[in-house]
Amino acid sequence: MTARTWYYNLALGGGVAVAYGASMAFSLSLTREGAGIATIWLAGGILAAGFLLLPRRWGLATATACFTVQFAYNLLVGNPLAAAATFPALTSGEAAAAAWLARKVCGETMRLTSMSRVARLLLLVVAPATALTAILAADVFTLYGRSFNTVLSGWFYGHALGMAIMLPASLMVVRPDMVRDFRRTPFE
DSSP states (O other): OOHHHHHHHHHHHHHHHHHHHHHHHHHHHTOOSTTSOOSSOOHHHHHHHHHHHSOHHHHHHHHHHHHHHHHHHHHHTTOOHHHHHHHHHHHHHHHHHHHHHHHHHHTTTTOOOBHHHHHHHIIIIIHHHHHHHHHHHHHHHGGGTOOHHHHHHHHHHHHHHHHHHHHHHHHHHHOHHHHHHOBOOSOO
């Protein structure tokens, strides 16, 4: 690995961690009522993009930094230790599942060059990854007295919407060649 590649990966990993922390704070500031589930969770899409754009070791290091930031914030706001660890674990798993599915569905290069490719990313990657973690979150948080259905729907809608916004946007911001290659029909 060249020094330039190392610095690029360090900058990208650091940028992902900072963006994750900022988006996490924003999303949690919107969380006021209900089961304590964020109205929109943008951080998962940013971390999924990090997994896709970084080499495996760098992606895991970045995910560890993101986990630590979210865990510390959860402890700071008074969540019990188990809950404080569960939220970032679920978010990290969701992002890893989305990245894995994205590589299977969209290919290694993640070329989002048309609306149909973006739609495929949303339907075959974002929806299944967030649905799976919504079910897991609903199961886990029934142990804390929360309603299964409330957590399930709140988690799915908030996380799916956030990832649908942030995953394609993050990929296009970091890889400007995607913006240049993105083609739309006049109707779109």
